[in-house]
Amino acid sequence: MIEVKQVSKFFGDRQVLFDINTTFEEGKVNLIIGRSGSGKTVLMKCLVGLFAPEEGVVLYNERDFHHMNEPEQHKLRAEMGMVFQGSALFDSMTIEENVMFPLDMFTNMSNEEKHERVDFCLHRVDLDDVNRLYPAELSGGMKKRAAIARAIACNPKYLFCDEPNSGLDPKTSLVIDNLIYDITHEFGITTIVNTHDLNSVITIGETISFIYEGHLEWFGDKDGVLVSDNQKLNDFIYAQPLTQRIRKSL
Amino acid sequence: MRIISLAMIERFFITIGEYFIFLRKVFSKPDKWSIFFKKLVFEMDTMGIGSMLIVSIVSIAMGSVITTQTAMQIESSWIPTWTVGFVSRTSIVMELCPTIISLLLVGNLGSRITAEIGSMRVTEQIDALEVMGIHPASYLVLPKVIASLIVNPVLIIFSIFFALLGGYVTVILTGMVSMYDFLDGLTYCFRVYDIVYAVVKTFIFAFVMSSVASFYGYKIEGGALELGKASTQGIVVSSFIILILNVLVTQIML
Numbered sequence: 400m401i402e403v404k405q406v407s408k409f410f411g412d413r414q415v416l417f418d419i420n421t422t423f424e425e426g427k428v429n430l431i432i433g434r435s436g437s438g439k440t441v442l443m444k445c446l447v448g449l450f451a452p453e454e455g456v457v458l459y460n461e462r463d464f465h466h467m468n469e470p471e472q473h474k475l476r477a478e479m480g481m482v483f484q485g486s487a488l489f490d491s492m493t494i495e496e497n498v499m500f501p502l503d504m505f506t507n508m509s510n511e512e513k514h515e516r517v518d519f520c521l522h523r524v525d526l527d528d529v530n531r532l533y534p535a536e537l538s539g540g541m542k543k544r545a546a547i548a549r550a551i552a553c554n555p556k557y558l559f560c561d562e563p564n565s566g567l568d569p570k571t572s573l574v575i576d577n578l579i580y581d582i583t584h585e586f587g588i589t590t591i592v593n594t595h596d597l598n599s600v601i602t603i604g605e606t607i608s609f610i611y612e613g614h615l616e617w618f619g620d621k622d623g624v625l626v627s628d629n630q631k632l633n634d635f636i637y638a639q640p641l642t643q644r645i646r647k648s649l
Numbered sequence: 650m651r652i653i654s655l656a657m658i659e660r661f662f663i664t665i666g667e668y669f670i671f672l673r674k675v676f677s678k679p680d681k682w683s684i685f686f687k688k689l690v691f692e693m694d695t696m697g698i699g700s701m702l703i704v705s706i707v708s709i710a711m712g713s714v715i716t717t718q719t720a721m722q723i724e725s726s727w728i729p730t731w732t733v734g735f736v737s738r739t740s741i742v743m744e745l746c747p748t749i750i751s752l753l754l755v756g757n758l759g760s761r762i763t764a765e766i767g768s769m770r771v772t773e774q775i776d777a778l779e780v781m782g783i784h785p786a787s788y789l790v791l792p793k794v795i796a797s798l799i800v801n802p803v804l805i806i807f808s809i810f811f812a813l814l815g816g817y818v819t820v821i822l823t824g825m826v827s828m829y830d831f832l833d834g835l836t837y838c839f840r841v842y843d844i845v846y847a848v849v850k851t852f853i854f855a856f857v858m859s860s861v862a863s864f865y866g867y868k869i870e871g872g873a874l875e876l877g878k879a880s881t882q883g884i885v886v887s888s889f890i891i892l893i894l895n896v897l898v899t900q901i902m903l
């Protein structure tokens with residue numbers, strides 16, 4: 400379980416996160432939703448320690464991440480997998496080497512075992528026959544999936560996905576959502592997903608934190624999100640003609 | 650208008666501080682030695698083989714020019730003709746090869762290092778390493794620094810050889826002085842210390858080149874636009890430091 404307590408983040412004089420309090424539960428898909436620029440990525444980077452919040456704490460099973468000593472932090476990080484908004488695959492390595500990289504660094508597996516694991520992970524994200532290609536040779540959606548494969552290679556306890564399906568077609572987007580949902584439950588991972596994709600919100604959101612201009616505006620789950628009486632949340636959810644029409648029929 | 654403002658001086662000292670903090674991160678123990686050696690060999694290979702051709706061509710040309718110019722300066726009949734070889738050798742071994750070739754390598758290897766590390770920063774690959782629990786500075790930069798400490802001195806030795814060869818061939822082709830006198834001069838009063846001096850200089854310059862280039866790539870903030878700026882800055886700053894250190898090292902070692 401990851402708890403966020405009173406986290407505020409500033410860039411210079413500009414405050415982008417205001418006193419965020421929320422919880423991400425173990426073995427579930429936890430969503431962070433909000434409009435572009437609301438602070439989702441910044442919050443996620445505070446969770447994984449790429450940004451240090453000026454105020455507040457991030458607790459991993461009650462242990463304060465930002466005040467651990469270095470070795471402890473590194474041990475915890477070895478249990479994290481992260482999919483960046485821009486995939487962040489290593490472009491000097493092939494897809495296979497990318498996925499194998501955490502295995503090389505953190506395990507003592509034999510070559511054979513590593514290849515087996517890589518093939519398993521790539522197959523799990525529906526990417527066969529791309530082992531020898533470089534990231535530049537893949538499409539955006541394939542890169543996202545390869546990044547997911549790399550993130551799950553070491554059986555992480557915590558999986559962070561920053562907009563895993565932005566810019567993908569609805570069908571591929573669904574495939575990725577289902578994949579994230581399935582691996583979360585298959586391996587009991589604590590998964591945190593940033594998204595503004597409504598389909599993800601209503602299909603995989605077991606907990607949902609809605610961020611509005613840096614404030615945590617609403618917290619709930621996929622059943623509550625469509626019927627809340629929070630004005631800002633409704634403005635976000637029912638912004639498009641399609642969802643407005645759905646609302647009328649609700 | 651003031652040319653140097655207080656803010657600039659402050660910026661200067663902050664950058665120096667950041668540089669040394671960066672160096673401390675670079676020189677932390679590699680996360681995994683086997684990976685470190687693999688990367689080291691890879692870097693040595695790309696740096697060494699990649700620069701061999703340009704270094705040898707430039708050296709031959711440099712040797713040829715310096716020999717011709719030396720020969721033209723020495724016309725008086727009471728200066729022995731072997732001086733041409735002697736003076737050429739001394740300038741080539743002690744100054745031209747270590748300094749000029751190091752500057753050439755700054756433009757060639759240094760800018761590549763900045764671009765490579767900078768683009769990894771811009772596309773969040775460095776963040777990805779960090780989240781995985783890897784020390785990115787040590788993982789990415791240490792092999793490059795060590796590789797350049799090994800490769801650059803070797804390249805300089807090659808370069809000295811090619812420069813002398815260039816001078817020799819020029820003498821044969823033009824007949825400015827007799828080949829035997831030139832060879833006499835080349836070997837006259839040869840001191841191993843000169844080579845040591847050249848290698849030590851190169852070693853220091855190599856460290857400056859690789860660490861400053863990595864530093865400028867590593868600290869990029871922002872997008873691809875910053876990348877070009879960082880590479881230029883890296884080249885200018887490391888060339889500047891190299892030329893300043895050249896003066897100091899010369900004063901200390903000679």
Ligand SMILES: Nc1ncnc2c1ncn2[C@@H]1O[C@H](COP(=O)(O)OP(=O)(O)OP(=O)(O)O)[C@@H](O)[C@H]1O
Nearest residue numbers: 410415433434435436437438439440441442484595
């Ligand atoms: N490194 C940074 N320096 C300064 N400001 C930043 C930095 N990163 C983000 N911000 C600011 O923080 C705010 C939140 O940005 P963030 O990237 O978290 O948005 P987001 O919710 O992830 O949006 P999107 O859905 O478009 O990815 C923005 O106003 C942005 O300008």
Ligand SMILES: [Mg+2]
Nearest residue numbers: 439440484561
């Ligand atoms: Mg974002």
